[in-house]
Amino acid sequence: MFIKNKSAHSFDKTVSLTLEFLKLKAIKVFSVVNHQKNAEEIGLIMENETVIFFGSPAVGTLLMKENPEIGIELPSKLLIYSIGDDTYILYKDPEELVNLYGIKEARNAIEKLNLLYRLIVNNII
Structure with missing residues (x-):
């Protein structure tokens, strides 16, 4: 499942704010x-x-050590796109990776990723 959020900013501003946030963190x-x-x-x-x-x-690395196949999902990614004047941020729900790849020991890494996505979106939109 993908999680989609509408940005309050233009496409270019959304991209630049996202990159600035990642750099800041x-x-x-x-x-x-x-x-x-x-x-x-x-x-x-x-x-x-x-x-x-x-x-x-x-x-x-923690995730790939538990299941190398999760490497197809990495690195993490955000899709930012526009339709007309509307801009959206889309990402894959990290919780899906837990079941898809049988993640148990590195569950904390998934929780950190989930939190990071929420922080990015909440700071951008």
């Missing part, structure tokens, strides 16, 4: 993929859409 940003820009480069037009890949190697 010393959370590593691994990559920022601008789908609109990539589409534009090959002559296609689409609305704004960016994925931010971020996380903590310490937290991710």
Whole structure:
């Protein structure tokens, strides 16, 4: 299940606020993929859409040590996109990872990730 929140800000402001928040919290940003820009480069037009890949190697490593297959979900990511004048933040509910990958010992890492997503969204929207 995905969790979607509407931002009170423009697309560009939502992206910049998200990146600023991650930097402020010393959370590593691994990559920022601008789908609109990539589409534009090959002559296609689409609305704004960016994925931010971020996380903590310490937290991710705990999860992957318990079940290496969870690595397909990492690093964590947020999708920020716009439809018309509305901007949304979307992410996968970390609680789903518990059952999907049988996480027991690193449950605390999932709780930290869940809290982080909520902090990001609450500080941005």
